[in-house]
Amino acid sequence: MGVMDDPLRRPSDAEVGAALQQNEVMGGPVRLPGGIALPVQIERVLGFGRSFSFWPLLFGLACCAIEMMALGGSRFDMARFGMEAMRASPRQADGMIVAGWCTIKMAPRVVRLYEQIPDPKWVLAMGSCAVSGNVWDTYHVVQGIDSLIPVDVYVPGCPPRPEALWQGLEMIRDRVKQSRHAYDGLRRIPAREVLLHGEPRP
Amino acid sequence: MNEGLDTSLTVVLAKLEKRFGGRLRKQTECCGDLTITVEPEDWMRVLSFCRSARELAFDQLDCLLGDHLPERTGAPFEVVVHLLSHTHGHRLRVTTPLAEGQDLPTITGLWPSAGFDEREAWEMYGIVFAGHPDLRRLLTTEDFEGFPMRKDFPLRGTVGGRIRTDLRGKI
Amino acid sequence: MSDPVAQLIFLIIKAIVMPVLIILIVAFAIFFERKFAGFFAGRVGPTYLGPWGSLQSFGDIFKLISKEDLIPAKSDKPVFKLAPYIAFVPVFLVMAVIPFGPVGGEANLFGYRFDYVIASFDAGLVLFLAMGAMAVYGVVLGGWSSNSNYSLLGGLRAGAQMISYELAMGFSAAGVMLMAGSMSLIDIVDGQAGNFWDWYWIPQIVGGLVFFVASIAELNRTPFDLAEAEQELVAGHLTEYSGMRWGMFYFAEYVNLVVVSMIVSTLYLGGWRAPLEVLDFIPGPIWLFLKICFLIFVYMWVRWTIIRYRYNQLMSIGWKVLLPLSIANLLVTAVVISAVN
C-alpha cells in the first residue's frame, strides 16, 4: 500500500502505475471487467462523446448557483453542448459545479455528493468562495473547496458571469476529451480519508 | 435626528410605567426608537404584558438577539427583543442585562417565532433560555465548541468547528 | 427456396431490423425531446454534436456505457440488477405484434409473401396490456431494491399509478376490440380500412382520449410523471441507479414511448393505413412512421407545457374520471354493435 502511507506526498508515476494496476488509486483509462484497459483510440472516441454529454449535478450552494441557473436559461443555454440535463441525483451526474461557499457544516455533504458521483467525474469550483473562501474568512467557512475534493477547473468571480462559467465548462470539456481528471493518481476516495482520519473531526 | 418619541410610543411608555412603575430599569430613546431595559426576573412579565395589553398589542416579535458587552463586567450579556404591533403600528425594544450563566425564560410561548432566534442566541452567546422546547445548535455544526459571536472568540481560523483545511493541493 | 424457408429468413431479418430501427427512432426521439424542450423554452437545445446536434443521444450513450457502475451497498443486489431488464425487455416484446404494413395476401417480394409484422399473434392487444403490466415490476422492484426512501416512494407511486391507469387503458381498448371483433392488432388495422374517417378515432373518440391520457400515465410523463417527479423525489425510483443501468430505464421509457405511439396509431389512427385511399401507393411503414412522429410530438408537447398533478389528484382522475368514462364507452359500444348486428 505504498501510495497510501503519507497522505501529503504526491506519489511518483511509477507508484501510480503500480497502484492503478491494483485499483488503489483513481483515474487512468476505462477498464473492462477483467481489468483490461481499452485501446487509446476507443478511449478518444468515448471522450469525444462524453464531452458532449457532461451532465452536472443539480446542486447549488449560494449566489453562484443563481448564475449557474442563468447559464441554463434562455440567453446562455448550456443545452447547446448537451449539458442541460442537470441531474438531481448524484448517481447520474458526471460532475459537480461547486457554486458558492462551503461551510464546515456543509463540507461533509459536499464530499459525500462528490463520492456518490460515479467515475469518471470532474469538479468545477465556481466563484471566489469555492475557490478560496472569498471575504468569508470566518470560523465557519471552508477556505477553498479544493481542501476537500480534487478540483479540475477554478472559475473566480463573485459571482462569475455566466460567460465565465461557460469558459470553465469548456475547459472541463477539454479535460473530458482527454480523459484527464483532477483525481488522477490520487488514492481512492481521497476526501473521505481526510474527513475520517484528518485531525480533528469533521 | 432625535425629535423625541411620537405619540403612540408615549402611550406605550406611559402604559408600561403605570403597570410596572419603578421596576423598569431605564428607558432610553435613540433615533426615535424606544428602548425599555428590564431586569431578567421581569422579562416574562413585561413581555407577556406587551403581548396581551390592548393598548400595546405587540402581536409580532420582529427579532430577538443576544449581545455581548465584555466591558460591562457584572452582566456582560444582553438580550434584545424588537416588538411590533400590527394593530397600532408601533415598535418597541426591550432589553435585559444578563450575567454569565444566567438563565432567561423562553418567550416561545408568547411568540412562536422566537424559537430560532433563541436557539441562535444560545449558540452564539451561550445564553440559556429556560423552557425552550428544542435548544440545540442552529447555524453551526452540532459539535461546534464555543460561542462564536462572543467578543473573545476569534473571527478567523477553525477554532470551534473542525474540517481540516491545510491540505490544499495535496489530496 | 420454399415458402417456409423464405418466411423464416424474413422473420430473422424483421426481428433484427425492427429493434434496430426502433432504437434509432428512440435515439432521435431523445434528441428531439431535448430539442423541443429548447424550442418550447425559447432556447436552441443541443446544437453541436452532429448536424443540428442530431447525434446528441449517441454522445449520451457513449458516456453512459463508460460510466462506473455503482451499486449501493445496502441494496438488494440481485433485484437491483434485474430491475432494468424487467423494465426494458417487455416493451420490446410488444413490438413483435404490431403490424407496420399489410399482412397476408399475395406474394409481394421476390415472389414470396412478406408479412409486415414480426409475429401474427391473435391476442396482440392482450400482449400489449400484459407487457405494460410487466414493466411496472421493473419500476417497483427498482424502487424497492434501492433501499432509499425516495426510490421507494417513487416505486410505490409508479405501481399505484400504473395499475389504476392500466384499467382505464384496458377498458378503452376493449371498445376497439369489440368494433374490430378481434384482439389481433392485424385485424384491428384491417377493420379500419378506408379513408381517415373510417378509422376508429371517430366512433371511439371517448375511448381514444381516455386511452391517450392513460398512456401518458403509463409512460410516466408530465403531467403524470409522479414516479420520477424530479422536484419532489429527486429522481424517484431511479435515484440510486447510475451509468448504463439508469440508461436502460431511460431508454426503456423512450422505447415505450415509441411502442405506445404505435399502439395508439394502430388502435385509433388506422395503423399503417394511408389517411386517404388515393395515397395508398406510399408504403405502410412510412405512414406508420409519420403517425408515430406526430404522436411523439404530441406527447412531448404535453410534457413541456403542463405541470405535474399531485398524487391524490392523479389517483382520483384515474379512478373517478377515466375508469367510469372508459366503462361507459365500452357499454355504449357493446350496445350499439349488438343493435346494429
Add this chain to the structure above:
Amino acid sequence: MSGTQDTQGLVPAAQALSRRPSLEELRERKDRTRRHLEPTGDVMTISMGPQHPSMHGVYRAVLDLDGEVILAVRPEIGNLHRGVEKLCEHRTYHQIIPLTDRLDYISGFAMNHGFCEAAEKLMGVEVPARGRYIRTMTHELCRISNHILWLGTSIMDLGTQTFFTICFRDREYVLDLFEMLTGARMTHSFARIGGVAKDLPDGFDHRCRKVIDFLPKRLAEYERIIKQNRIFLKRAKNVGIFTSEDCHAWRVTGPTLRAAGIARDLRKDEPYAAYPEVEFDVAVEYNADVYDRFLVRMKEMRESCKIIRQCLDKMPPGPFLAPDAAHSLPMKKNVLRDSAAMIQDFYQVFRGPQVPRGSVYRCVEAPKGEMGVYIRSEGGAKPARVRFSTPSFYHGQAVPALVEGEMVADMIAIFASVDVVLGDCDR
C-alpha cells in the same frame, strides 16, 4: 381595493373564490384542507435536502411521512452560515455593504438598502433627493428580478421546466439594466451610506423605459398561463393556507402576509427613500393560499414597473450622495478633482465614518419580506453588534407550521411560495 379587479381570474372558478373570506373562514378552511393523522407507527422518515432540487439552496427538512402525508417537519438550517454578523463587527460601515448583498443574493440591492437605511438613521445622514430616487428605482428593479426568478423556480417545482427558462429570459433584461447601472449582475453593492455609488449612466433612462414597457406584457402572458391552467389551479388553490394570525405569530411577512389579506407594506407604513413620493398600490389578496401568493407577487411586479416609471419621470437633478464628510464617501468623480473630496475619501476609506453611540433598528420591505437591521454602535467606525433579521430566517422557521398535514407534493409548492433563500436565512 380597486386594484384587485385586474387580478381576478379569467377562469370562472377563480372568480367565485376571490371574494374575501373572514379570518374564521380561513381558519376553518385551513383546518379542512390539512389532514390530521395520528402517527400509527408506520412512519417513514425522509431527509429532504441539503441537496434537493426544490429546496432552493441547502435547506434541509427531515419529514415524517405517513404515506404521502407529512406528519412532522424538522427543519435544519445553517448550511450556509458564514458569520456575517461577526464579520460585520470587524468591518467599518462602508465595508459592510458588500457583505450585505450576499445575504439575499437574489435581491442584493434590497439588503444594501436596508443596511444603509439603518446606518443613516443611526448617523443622522440625510440622503439627497436624487440618491433616494435612484435607490427606490434600483430596489424595485431588484424586486422584479427577484420575483421573476421566484416565479420560474416555483413553477419548476410544480413540475415544468419550460417556464423556468422563459422566466430567466426576462430576468436577463432586468439584469442588463443592473449591469449598466451598477456593473454587476447580482451582487451590486450599489448603495452607499448617504446615497448610491454612481449616478445613472447615459442612456439608462431610455433602456430602462423600454424594459418596463415590455415587462408588463410578458407578465400578463405569465398570468394567463397561471390562471388558465387547470392543473395549476388544482395544485395551488386552497393549499398551504396560512392565516394572518399565523403570519404574525411566525413573523412571516412580505407577499405571504399580503396574500393573507393584510395590506402591510413597509413602503407605505414606514416609508423610506422616495416611496412617499410615488404612487403605487399595495398588492393584497385574501385567500392566504399558494395561488394568492402567486397573484400578490405578479401584481407587485406590475406595481414595481409603475414605481420605476415614476422614478424615471421625477428623477431630480443634484447630488446622489450626501455631502456629509463625517459619514459618507464622496462622489467618486470628485475625488480626483477636489482636494477636500480626496481627503474625505481617504478618511472614510482608512478610518471609516464617525458614528455616535446608540442602537437602532430599521426595517425595509425587501422582496421576500421585512428585512430588519439592528445596529449597536459604541462610537467609532465599526459597529459593536449588527443583526440582520432577514425574512427567510423566519420563513424557514415557519415551514413546519406551513406544511404539516399537507402532502409531499404540496410541501414543495408551499415552500416555493414563501420564497426562502438560504444565504438570507443562514447569514
